[in-house]
Amino acid sequence: MISSKIGKLLINEGLIDEKQLKEALDSQKITNEKLGSILIKKDYVGEKEFYITLSKQLKIPFIELDSCHIESHVIEILNKKFVTKNLVMPFYKGDTFLKVLMEDPLDINLLDFMKNTTGLDIDVYIGTKSHILCQIEKYYDTSFKEELIHELEKRNKGEESFSTIHINGTSIGTFFNFLVKKAVQMKSSDIHIEPKKRNFIIRFRINGELKRVENLPKSVYDALIQHIKYMCQLDLAEKRVPQDGRYEINTGGNNIDIRISTIPTVYGEKVVFRLLNRDEFIKTKEELGLDKKSLLVYKNMIKRNSGIILISGPTGSGKTTTLYSIIKELDFKNKNITTIEDPVEYKIEHINQMEVNDKIGMTFESGLKALLRQDPDVIMIGEIRNRDTAKIAFKASITGHLVLSTIHTKNTFSTILRLKDMGVDSYLIANGLIGVIAQRLVKEICPKCRITYKNKSFLVGSIKKLYKGMGCDYCNNTGYKGRRGVYEIMPIDNNMKKLINGKFSLDKIKNYAVENGMRTLEKTGLNLLQKGIITLDDFMSLYYSIK
Ligand SMILES: [Zn+2]
Numbered sequence: 001m002i003s004s005k006i007g008k009l010l011i012n013e014g015l016i017d018e019k020q021l022k023e024a025l026d027s028q029k030i031t032n033e034k035l036g037s038i039l040i041k042k043d044y045v046g047e048k049e050f051y052i053t054l055s056k057q058l059k060i061p062f063i064e065l066d067s068c069h070i071e072s073h074v075i076e077i078l079n080k081k082f083v084t085k086n087l088v089m090p091f092y093k094g095d096t097f098l099k100v101l102m103e104d105p106l107d108i109n110l111l112d113f114m115k116n117t118t119g120l121d122i123d124v125y126i127g128t129k130s131h132i133l134c135q136i137e138k139y140y141d142t143s144f145k146e147e148l149i150h151e152l153e154k155r156n157k158g159e160e161s162f163s164t165i166h167i168n169g170t171s172i173g174t175f176f177n178f179l180v181k182k183a184v185q186m187k188s189s190d191i192h193i194e195p196k197k198r199n200f201i202i203r204f205r206i207n208g209e210l211k212r213v214e215n216l217p218k219s220v221y222d223a224l225i226q227h228i229k230y231m232c233q234l235d236l237a238e239k240r241v242p243q244d245g246r247y248e249i250n251t252g253g254n255n256i257d258i259r260i261s262t263i264p265t266v267y268g269e270k271v272v273f274r275l276l277n278r279d280e281f282i283k284t285k286e287e288l289g290l291d292k293k294s295l296l297v298y299k300n301m302i303k304r305n306s307g308i309i310l311i312s313g314p315t316g317s318g319k320t321t322t323l324y325s326i327i328k329e330l331d332f333k334n335k336n337i338t339t340i341e342d343p344v345e346y347k348i349e350h351i352n353q354m355e356v357n358d359k360i361g362m363t364f365e366s367g368l369k370a371l372l373r374q375d376p377d378v379i380m381i382g383e384i385r386n387r388d389t390a391k392i393a394f395k396a397s398i399t400g401h402l403v404l405s406t407i408h409t410k411n412t413f414s415t416i417l418r419l420k421d422m423g424v425d426s427y428l429i430a431n432g433l434i435g436v437i438a439q440r441l442v443k444e445i446c447p448k449c450r451i452t453y454k455n456k457s458f459l460v461g462s463i464k465k466l467y468k469g470m471g472c473d474y475c476n477n478t479g480y481k482g483r484r485g486v487y488e489i490m491p492i493d494n495n496m497k498k499l500i501n502g503k504f505s506l507d508k509i510k511n512y513a514v515e516n517g518m519r520t521l522e523k524t525g526l527n528l529l530q531k532g533i534i535t536l537d538d539f540m541s542l543y544y545s546i547k
Pocket of ligand 1: 446447448449450469470471472473474475476477478479480
């Protein structure tokens with residue numbers, strides 16, 4: 001009965017036709033397979049479409065677990081053999097219930113069995129077969145972790161080099177790779193490994209916030225740190241002074257650059273990895289998230305052959321991504337593109353990248369002077385931090401070079417003031433500067449658990465309704481789905497040049513830019529708040545970062 005009901009529903013939804021249904025029902029009589037499997041196999045209906053329709057019919061929610069993190073104590077409730085055989089995936093445990101994703105939520109025997117063995121009520125959700133298998137692979141891979149801990153605790157430390165330890169084909173290296181893979185899957189930017197008195201914890205930074213993901217015994221810590229230091233070619237014996245290094249890894253088809261730094265703490269070395277997903281780090285100009293008008297201004301700015309473009313914003317505002325995105329748009333075949341960075345965050349083929357090294361006297365200034373003798377077309381300077389760098393950069397910009405750099409200022413127009421304070425002459429600013437891009441990253445509310453509430457804040461009195469995320473499986477209970485860039489772009493035209501060269505007034509510059517169509521960071525933020533894309537809290541932190 002269920003079969004024909006689903007069949008009719010699929011027809012009603014326009015997903016299959018009568019003929020296809022009859023054909024499938026006929027072959028079902030012979031093979032005794034499930035109608036869904038037959039239809040999917042014959043390619044009459046997409047797998048996801050089928051399960052969504054099934055979900056409607058049965059009034060059981062359809063979900064995907066991609067961006068949620070399932071805790072290990074939940075995974076351990078059902079073993080790998082059982083979940084693989086029955087195509088089920090536990091993903092959340094309450095006091096008296098267990099949420100389970102199932103391919104066939106009508107399997108009463110299976111439901112009873114799970115209820116009896118776990119002693120929990122089973123809360124059922126529908127998922128596609130391939131999604132469940134994918135989740136099983138993602139989470140049940142980890143059983144080696146327990147074996148590893150067990151084995152390491154048994155061993156007498158120091159008898160053997162840790163990085164060569166193998167347990168059932170699993171090495172500490174595999175555990176490390178697993179850790180990185182998990183961090184990448186969860187879209188984290190950093191991994192923190194922090195020793196405590198008796199154990200150590202591992203935390204991931206996701207959407208700007210630290211989340212604890214593991215708590216492991218000290219025995220694993222020693223092995224892990226040794227392995228990491230070995231891979232990054234750090235001094236294994238040195239534990240008393242900070243060290244830093246880098247390392248490249250490929251996981252799940254992603255090329256990840258890892259920058260590592262260690263500091264000695266009272267309980268041992270604390271290690272932080274900065275992960276850079278090379279494939280996600282570089283964005284095309286379309287992917288930056290600029291609105292139509294800003295994109296046009298941006299395109300015109302990067303077309304120029306000489307002058308300077310500055311990206312402004314605090315640390316962690318995505319400046320470097322924008323900088324590299326511009327570089328990637330340039331014609332590297334016919335141009336000499338050279339960078340000086342501290343450090344090189346991302347290696348790009350066909351361009352020349354230099355790294356600052358204060359220890360040996362390779363500073364931004366000395367590097368810049370040297371590269372100007374190298375017949376450059378485009379010069380990228382990681383950051384303008386002082387007067388000397390600023391002066392060289394601006395001189396280069398008016399002598400036929402395209403210069404790109406970042407600067408630590410609050411917004412576009414205050415950058416002009418900062419440059420003047422640094423001692424750059426007004427005429428150099430006016431004639432060299434092509435434009436300033438100020439930017440921030442803001443957290444986007446999770447669309448799956450977003451709720452509205454009445455605005456009581458007088459600070460944004462014109463807005464009636466506000467939004468926030470309550471936290472759900474989809475967003476890993478954070479209430480956010482990720483981050484996006486917010487931009488303020490100020491191009492320098494002839495009138496602006498006059499304003500910069502004349503009697504200086506910050507207000508005049510700002511007003512002129514706004515009259516000419518510049519959307520301020522504040523305005524864009526307010527717009528996102530109104531549309532329910534960001535929360536009031538996040539708007540306020542954006543607001544205060546500008547003031
Ligand atoms: Zn959510």
